[in-house]
Amino acid sequence: MSDWTIGIIGGSGLYAMDALEDAQWIKVNSPWGEPSDEILCGTIGHVRVRFLPRHGRGHRILPSSLNARANIDALKRAGCTDILAISAVGSLSEELPPGRFVTVDQFIDNTKGRPSTFFGDGFVAHVSMAEPVCTRLSKHAAKAVAAAGGECSEGATYLAMEGPQFSSRAESKLYRHWGAEVVGMTGMPEAKLAREAELPYALLAMVTDWDSWRDNEASVDVAEVIAQMNKNAAIARKAVEVFCKGLPKKRNPSPIDHALTDAVITAPEHHDKELLTKLDAVAGRLLHPG
Numbered sequence: 001m002s003d004w005t006i007g008i009i010g011g012s013g014l015y016a017m018d019a020l021e022d023a024q025w026i027k028v029n030s031p032w033g034e035p036s037d038e039i040l041c042g043t044i045g046h047v048r049v050r051f052l053p054r055h056g057r058g059h060r061i062l063p064s065s066l067n068a069r070a071n072i073d074a075l076k077r078a079g080c081t082d083i084l085a086i087s088a089v090g091s092l093s094e095e096l097p098p099g100r101f102v103t104v105d106q107f108i109d110n111t112k113g114r115p116s117t118f119f120g121d122g123f124v125a126h127v128s129m130a131e132p133v134c135t136r137l138s139k140h141a142a143k144a145v146a147a148a149g150g151e152c153s154e155g156a157t158y159l160a161m162e163g164p165q166f167s168s169r170a171e172s173k174l175y176r177h178w179g180a181e182v183v184g185m186t187g188m189p190e191a192k193l194a195r196e197a198e199l200p201y202a203l204l205a206m207v208t209d210w211d212s213w214r215d216n217e218a219s220v221d222v223a224e225v226i227a228q229m230n231k232n233a234a235i236a237r238k239a240v241e242v243f244c245k246g247l248p249k250k251r252n253p254s255p256i257d258h259a260l261t262d263a264v265i266t267a268p269e270h271h272d273k274e275l276l277t278k279l280d281a282v283a284g285r286l287l288h289p290g
């Protein structure tokens with residue numbers, strides 16, 4: 001085995017992964033509540049893989065009800081070194097037609113009221129989100145999609161909306177005006193929490209529809225999303241397999257592995273003991289060095 005443990009977060013339409021060898025669903029408890037499901041633990045080639053279906057098997061969980069903190073914490077507890085997340089998205093750009101894959105490189109967070117940090121009173125920390133994804137994972141994912149027979153663009157701005165309703169035509173046009181190129185309901189706060197947990201994160205988006213900004217186009221519905229997802233699911237699965245098998249045996253450190261260094265501002269004498277206990281996985285490197 002190599003020293004990579006890749007967490008895969010499967011989005012709409014991706015609820016299991018056949019490519020995993022010696023696979024077993026394992027319950028991982030988190031002090032942040034219930035993760036979306038058990039985690040499918042196994043290997044692909046020389047890489048340990050931990051697969052979590054974002055909405056749970058059977059797609060039970062609304063985007064607004066996802067416990068992203070528990071999901072990221074559980075993946076960290078399951079030993080993940082890095083996360084590749086997969087999402088269905090609507091396109092806000094002529095350059096990204098349905099069927100296309102695209103790696104996300106920026107986010108606009110327009111979600112409302114979702115718990116979006118592990119930190120709090122008694123342990124205040126501010127990580128940088130200027131470059132919110134891991135370039136190394138993103139580039140590797142784009143190559144894997146191409147090798148799996150898909151077309152992948154690189155670098156899109158993802159607008160995270162609250163949902164679960166799709167956008168109005170006016171919202172869809174507004175998001176384009178803001179510079180967003182794809183729209184989804186789950187990329188935030190997932191990406192923020194991965195960064196706080198010092199987990200390099202990449203988001204591979206599958207374009208399923210044109211959202212609702214094109215005046216002469218029928219507006220998006222779930223049936224269209226799922227039909228397009230099903231067309232792409234085989235490529236997405238193959239891409240994950242190629243992605244893992246193509247990783248070098250040695251994992252060179254990433255600067256994101258140390259995202260919390262210099263991020264914590266609370267003086268040690270003011271640390272909240274209860275919060276620190278919950279942070280044992282997320283901030284374990286700082287709290288229990290060595």
Ligand SMILES: CSC[C@H]1O[C@H](OP(=O)(O)O)[C@H](O)[C@@H]1O
Pocket residue numbers: 010011012054055063086087088089163184185186187222225226
């Ligand atoms: C099933 S359509 C809307 C649904 O699909 C996307 O989910 P995911 O990012 O988990 O693939 C979108 O964000 C919505 O949750």
Ligand SMILES: Nc1ncnc2[nH]cnc12
Pocket residue numbers: 088089090091166167183184185208209210211212220225
């Ligand atoms: N148009 C859209 N809006 C929000 N989330 C989506 N997921 C897939 N298509 C979407």
